[in-house]
Amino acid sequence: MREPTINALVSPEGSLEILSSHEVNRLKDRSEGGLYRLFRQCALAVLNTGVETDDCKALMESHADFDVRLVPQPRGLKLELINAPAHAFVDGEMLRAIREHLFSVLRDIVYLHSLPETASGFRRDNPEDITNLVFHILRNARVLEPGRQPDLVVCWGGHSIGHDEYQYSKEVGHQLGLRGLSIITGCGPGAMKGPMKGATIAHAKQRIKNGRYVGITEPGIIGAEAPNPIVNELVIMPDIEKRLEAFVRSGHGVIVFPGGVGTAEEILYLLGILLHPNNADLPFPVVFTGQKENAEYFEMIDKFIRNALGDEAAAKYDIIIDDPVRVAQTMKQGMKDVGTFRRAMQDAYYFNWMLEIDPVFQLPFEPTHESMLALPLHRDQPPHLIAANLRKAFSGIVAGNVKENGIRQVQEKGPFEISGDPTLIEPLEAMLEQFVAQNRMKLPGSTGYKPCYRIVGGPA
Template sequence: MKNISQTNSNNFAEPISTQIYPLGTLNTLSKKEIARLSQATDEVGMILRQCALAVLNSGEQGDDAESMLEKYKNFSLQVHEVNRGIHLDLKDAPECAFVDGKMIRGIRELLSAVIRDITYFHCEIKNESDYDDKNPSFISNSVFEILRNANILNSQIEPNLVVCWGGHSIPRGEYDYSKTVGYQLGLRGLDICTGCGPGAMKGPMKGATFGRAKQRTLPGRYIGVTEPSIIAAESPNPIVNQLVILPDIEKRLEAFVRIAHGIIIFPGGAGTAEEILYLLGILLQPENENLQLPMIFTGPASSKDYFQKIDDFLNFTLGNEATKRYKIIIDDPTEVARHMNYRISEVKDSRITNNESFYFNWNLKIPNEFQIPFDPTHEAMSSIELNRSLPKDILAANLRKVFSGIVAGNIKANGIQRIREFGPFEIHGELELMKAIDSLLNYFVQQGRMKMASSNYIPCYTIKKV
């Protein structure tokens, strides 16, 4: 690796320019793929740059994508073919990615994952003759192919993957609790998959590392699943050892539920509510009625009121058919891990009985409403139909879009820009339902769950209770 610049004469860190070879699971690129990357459209070039910058900024605190992009506005990345495959030219890269002028190995691996996934989607999947981003079968196959290309799918591993969801902006007590749950999961040999960011996405991975170390079963799998518009605001935490970038939030969510053998949900904000509504909306499908996918809500004693608020909201909007699909366990990490481990054994038995693969749940029915990418423009947000007379799965899908739009307005660069230009999103619907949504969102704001700098949080939405 050739280092061009490192620090200035006053010993203050400066952005670094360097050349590196990829490391990890990046497959060798063909001449055609390299040519396509070199001639990338503005869209692909922007996605590649943003994801690469987020990975190079791994471990740094913050959830403001615009600030990070502005701080490193001169950063650039180019892919070049050489006799040993490819090398990456980095200009003005974040100094936190280097130690003594050399890129940290884990970050180098994650950077290679960025090139791999962006290349695969834009150069392979989007160029297939039957490409159709509105066809459910094509979408699910695309998710499968991206995961397979990233070596996430392993037919030799029995069911042991626990997806953990929760907020990036959480108090220390909740973070420590998520770490303790992870420790108990690690003691039982369970692998962890999260959204790869900080907070409740980092805690379980860190705890599981200690649990596995005690059992001498290191390293374990710490899978981070993300997408381009959110990775800049939630850069991968340092424990992630397998990163995969899906093209959009809907495919990211589908990847989670297809590879999960069980799901644990810690306290969070609008993003966690979006994930809960996505999963419950799918589980409400009649075809998924007998599907084995354990779902646990858990947190320390201090979060008891939080889960009561979530449970009340879900009961009010989706009813008992939804609330019976999850179990709430408060302040008992050992019981969470025991229950999950036992339920995953049931998942294994069910997969064997139904002749289903362990590594990707093809039998899960995911309707179009949950697969078609939702672009949260002001018009789209104000047009979402919100009424409890809707079928429960449709209401869940529409509520998911509401929270997805709020996440975009809070932390995604394009969403922040839209709010700046046109003001807050307007959300319309049935009066009592609007009151329930407003109450839940106000609770998130009061608890500081919207952004890391929540003390001066200005809502990106307006609830129209008319």
């Protein structure tokens, strides 16, 4: 049975109060080049904050009659919502956090689609321009705080985790918060919500009133991972590559909890970047952690990394099992090291300009049946390129699992096919099988997982 809906007129909350007539017209434009469909999709995802779903296509179809309209006012604008999910309201009033998120979505979509048109000489395939775009989006969203000491810990991990793993991630967040550290995640449920929830309690205990719970997402994933209710700074990046760059540029260290293909994609992105020779001396603390029951999981991840990328990649992270205090202490010390280094190099605390990111990690990869099969998954290339191409393989599987366009492609043409060197492909297949066996591909309770990929073997 479908839940109740509500019609409402909503005023701005903090992010964007005025629009030009040109911007309003683009947001109303329902054609292929307009912004209406994108805004509607992201708005609906935000309105479903707290709902347990990871199927963007199903979410859109179940709310086919939802509509959002801009209502210009003499002193700003309002949004008219038609058939909005009722759980986003209390006694007819929209929850303040959801209202903030709704206008954050509007702010980022409008800004993103106006900046490239006005930026002189902007090139979408130029590494420096891409980094500048990431910077400008984060600055416009007021995520970058000059003068604040390094304290943002990126937490990655699965949206599909069990209760015990969630509780562990929450305890790690609690220990981080007790030490004055804040959290930045992909903003969804599971291991993205747990650290934030733990940190909120710790910040309250320490009377920290400016604790940060930053959520960074992108249009393709927001419908599958709606912002959790704790996020107090939401940013919509244009694609997964810029989302990942935003994490490593604005965060000061990374903690990885158990997860599935999305977490594997993030790990390979991070290690591929840290393997660049120009980044060898940059302090960037990375910790893989979980309960004692997760020890075998991280042994599997570690073995996969060493096989694919070598021991040098494995030297970039620590594995800490069942010890939230030690994880937090490691991150706290890492923050001090980052601060000392940035001061010595006269680099900003709030944005890691010195981090070298190869263009292969920046240019958007569009998963299709043709592009997935064509991925060069072989050993005749540097380790960072192996990492980049494996990252793309995992990105395609994420798309096939939860993104509307990816799900539709798989439904129409069958699973994505992946081919390559057996010494890379066979361990990849084994790890994917473990993700399926451990229910890390879809939310708990989802009816049997049907793989959106097929390993076909042979040279790429």
